Amino acid sequence: MTVGQRKHTSPTRRTLDEGVVGRLVEAAVPGAEVGGWEALGGGEFAAVARVALRDGRELVLKVGPAPGVTLLAYERGMVAAEARYLTRLGNEAPQVPVATLHADGEDADGGEWMAVSLLPGKPLYHYLDAAREAGEADPSGPVRAALGAACARVHALSSPDGSFGYDDGVRPHGATWPEAYCAIIEALLADAAAWDLALPAPAEQIRALIRRNADVLAHVRRPALVHFDLWDGNVLAAPGPDGALELSGLVDGERFLYGDPLIDFVSTALFRRIESEPGHPFLAGYRAATGEAGRAFTDGELRRLTLYRLHLYLLMYVEMPSRGKRRGAPEHAERWERLEAALLGEIAHLEKLSPEEP
Numbered sequence: 001m002t003v004g005q006r007k008h009t010s011p012t013r014r015t016l017d018e019g020v021v022g023r024l025v026e027a028a029v030p031g032a033e034v035g036g037w038e039a040l041g042g043g044e045f046a047a048v049a050r051v052a053l054r055d056g057r058e059l060v061l062k063v064g065p066a067p068g069v070t071l072l073a074y075e076r077g078m079v080a081a082e083a084r085y086l087t088r089l090g091n092e093a094p095q096v097p098v099a100t101l102h103a104d105g106e107d108a109d110g111g112e113w114m115a116v117s118l119l120p121g122k123p124l125y126h127y128l129d130a131a132r133e134a135g136e137a138d139p140s141g142p143v144r145a146a147l148g149a150a151c152a153r154v155h156a157l158s159s160p161d162g163s164f165g166y167d168d169g170v171r172p173h174g175a176t177w178p179e180a181y182c183a184i185i186e187a188l189l190a191d192a193a194a195w196d197l198a199l200p201a202p203a204e205q206i207r208a209l210i211r212r213n214a215d216v217l218a219h220v221r222r223p224a225l226v227h228f229d230l231w232d233g234n235v236l237a238a239p240g241p242d243g244a245l246e247l248s249g250l251v252d253g254e255r256f257l258y259g260d261p262l263i264d265f266v267s268t269a270l271f272r273r274i275e276s277e278p279g280h281p282f283l284a285g286y287r288a289a290t291g292e293a294g295r296a297f298t299d300g301e302l303r304r305l306t307l308y309r310l311h312l313y314l315l316m317y318v319e320m321p322s323r324g325k326r327r328g329a330p331e332h333a334e335r336w337e338r339l340e341a342a343l344l345g346e347i348a349h350l351e352k353l354s355p356e357e358p
Contacts, residue, residue: 028115121248148285
């Protein structure tokens, strides 16, 4: 394994070097020596490195943004949040394949970090890309079904204090799900204003849509633990004994919150509508695990799914400037256009599904 750092593009992802890696490994595993390390690809928020110790063990370091870097409101303290997520699942849902937390804390400059065990496998998109290039069938069905079953186990856990939203009492939260959801959306709208970012739709139109759908949000009475960010880069897979892909891990639980389990039905079918795919293997795995095989979505659930896609695409749109992706830059134009179309599409869809505003 060679020492290296992938190209740094996002202002929130700090640069790692031998000194930083060595210092954090010593804090996590006193007396351990680094044999080598490599930066891992994936998301843009935190820096992640795979580290080989001289005694043969391997671990993963995750290092949050440097203090002083401007973040979205909900992103503050996310590495510590992921440490809490891993601890809770390790204690209460050990059958769910997540990493084991070795240590977490703050570096000398106040930046957050954690060290976790290395999970086997590669991101699911790796296998999808390989299959497409080879002209082979999509191999992800068994992995997605297992992911559905794993999510059902995660969703069985509830907020310890009965509150909804983020768990630290500082980031958006509320005593009810409508209160928490509105706080989450308002925080993103405030972030957009702070970055002087023009949204594809007026903020008041988004607020009005949420008011018109407050009744279906109020149907959610139990604050379930949800991962939130289960796109194909955060789902690990590896070939099993028969060569078929198997689920080997869930990563990046830093955005977890307590709310409606349906939230996790959105990122698992990114830029699609899972309710339009009744045969989706995630649905099959989830429904089988919850004893609801074959159940269709209710009208209220269809509206909530659309609200959650609106939230996700709004978040992805608003975070673009903080990741160094300028509006108007040719290299980022395609992503801006795709997110704008996705957000406007869900707003239009929700307008059709929503009752008239009183």
